Amino acid sequence: MYDGELVGELRGVNRREVIAAYRAYQIKVHGESVAANWPVNDPGIGIGSWKLVGEDAKRLNNKRKASDDDVPSQKSNKPRTGGPPGLRWDPTDYSCAYDSLLTILRAIWRVDSAKWGHRFGSVSRHVKTLANGFERALEGVRSLEDVRDEVRRAFWILDSVKFPKGHAYTSLGDVSDALFGDANWGVHVHKCFRCGIVDHEIAGFRALKYIAVDEARTTAGSLFSISEWFNRYNLRVSGNNCANCGHALMRIKKATKVPPLLVFVLSSPEVIINRELSVLVEDVAAKYYLSGVVYSGKKHFTSRVIKRNGDMWYNDGIETGRESVFEGVMQSEDIQFINYCLTDETTRGAAAIVYALAE
Numbered sequence: 001m002y003d004g005e006l007v008g009e010l011r012g013v014n015r016r017e018v019i020a021a022y023r024a025y026q027i028k029v030h031g032e033s034v035a036a037n038w039p040v041n042d043p044g045i046g047i048g049s050w051k052l053v054g055e056d057a058k059r060l061n062n063k064r065k066a067s068d069d070d071v072p073s074q075k076s077n078k079p080r081t082g083g084p085p086g087l088r089w090d091p092t093d094y095s096c097a098y099d100s101l102l103t104i105l106r107a108i109w110r111v112d113s114a115k116w117g118h119r120f121g122s123v124s125r126h127v128k129t130l131a132n133g134f135e136r137a138l139e140g141v142r143s144l145e146d147v148r149d150e151v152r153r154a155f156w157i158l159d160s161v162k163f164p165k166g167h168a169y170t171s172l173g174d175v176s177d178a179l180f181g182d183a184n185w186g187v188h189v190h191k192c193f194r195c196g197i198v199d200h201e202i203a204g205f206r207a208l209k210y211i212a213v214d215e216a217r218t219t220a221g222s223l224f225s226i227s228e229w230f231n232r233y234n235l236r237v238s239g240n241n242c243a244n245c246g247h248a249l250m251r252i253k254k255a256t257k258v259p260p261l262l263v264f265v266l267s268s269p270e271v272i273i274n275r276e277l278s279v280l281v282e283d284v285a286a287k288y289y290l291s292g293v294v295y296s297g298k299k300h301f302t303s304r305v306i307k308r309n310g311d312m313w314y315n316d317g318i319e320t321g322r323e324s325v326f327e328g329v330m331q332s333e334d335i336q337f338i339n340y341c342l343t344d345e346t347t348r349g350a351a352a353i354v355y356a357l358a359e
Ligand SMILES: [Zn+2]
Pocket: 192, 193, 194, 195, 196, 197, 242, 243, 244, 245, 246, 247
């Protein structure tokens, strides 16, 4: 598929290769000064240096030579303000599974709070609670951490083992499931392509998907894109045979309503991440754009918000708290480097990908 061909030249199989490829690519496109911003082999270069934008960076740029590795270039990384607010990590009741996802959801909601407030209400009562909370937080009467804790308390009441308090780690998949898992946007049928028999339709199109590590690759070992995986997921061999003719039945999933969000939880960061997706709903394509990635590594989740215009903002509830750090403007080719959290000095890979309805 074209996705595979586009990325064939540069996509590495591990973080180091990806970063090396990114550096080479940036030098080719933007020159050495930009590539120098990205951590390559020095484990000491990470979020701390990346925060040097604005006046600090100017001062340092004046003092240091252009070849210094840890000084962001003013040319490519103009100081940006107005980044999406993040949530401060709770060191008493570990909260990063919530913080990372909510930072992305808050940014989506903020694009058009009236429209997204309505949409969030259609996803689940918990996502509706988030929209109401984001509104209160914008008015300044609550904090985003209060909003998080309200939803978190509801989850804890539902299942205190899956959604623990204290110094315990919460599964991103479980939080995603509690937020998005109940909504149904379409039907699920089995069809025999030989005799044309279709069984009765049952509700079965969820906007939350789990991509298992072995499902992200072809039998030949090359990676699928999210879009390819999704299409295959929605039309696959069911494992059952037709009661009429014995032929293998296909399982078909079709959306009949437009889900506002599509969320993919990954068991491995190795999948080709599309910047856009589309879902056919009653023969009309609903368009989605990549709006955030949650990264996982060293038992902590961080997030990257991607605006519709390509602006990328990094947030870590521990390191950056309520602030987000501007990472750059994503060019179409940069999608290849989104599988790993390059801002972070540790290895963090994509653990969940959030797409938002584009219109
Ligand atoms: Zn049949």
